[in-house]
Amino acid sequence: MWNLLRDLGTRLLRDLTGSSRERQELLAAQIRLNERETEHAPSSVLRLWRSxxxxxxxxxxxxxxxxxLLLLPLLAPDLLDDLPPPALDQILSLLAGMLGLPF
Structure with a gap:
């Protein structure tokens, strides 16, 4: 019984994460893209803009x-009316895109 669950978990994890060969191909493609991106640009500017x-x-x-969201409502609720609208959606989409996460 436990062996069956272990095998099922192993197969499910392998299917979700992809094979190591696919992962190596993706990493190699990312490395080629990074090299191509930095090929003709000044090294200091392109290296630092992402950071x-x-x-x-x-x-x-x-x-x-x-x-x-947490401190201002507790400490200074009167300041909330003077602030511009929140930009959390835009910040999260840019941050997730930079980290390579779907959003």
């Missing part, structure tokens, strides 16, 4: 979730 964008999006996410 900069990631930090900005992470800071915006930290503003939107813990500060705006």
């Amino acid at each position: 900069f964008l990631g930090w900005v999006l992470a800071l915006l996410f930290c503003w939107e979730v813990p500060v705006r």
Whole structure:
């Protein structure tokens, strides 16, 4: 019984994650894309824009979730009326896209 469940779990996990050969092909394609992207661009600019964008999006996410949604209603509810509308949807879609996650 336990062997059957282990085999079923192994097969299900393999089907969900793909084979190691498919994963290696995807990684090789990503490496080729990264090399091609950095081929003709100044190294300092192209290397840093993703990091900069990631930090900005992470800071915006930290503003939107813990500060705006949790702390401001508790500590300063009168400030909520003066703030612009939340941009959490846009921030999450950009951040998820940068991380390679579907959103």
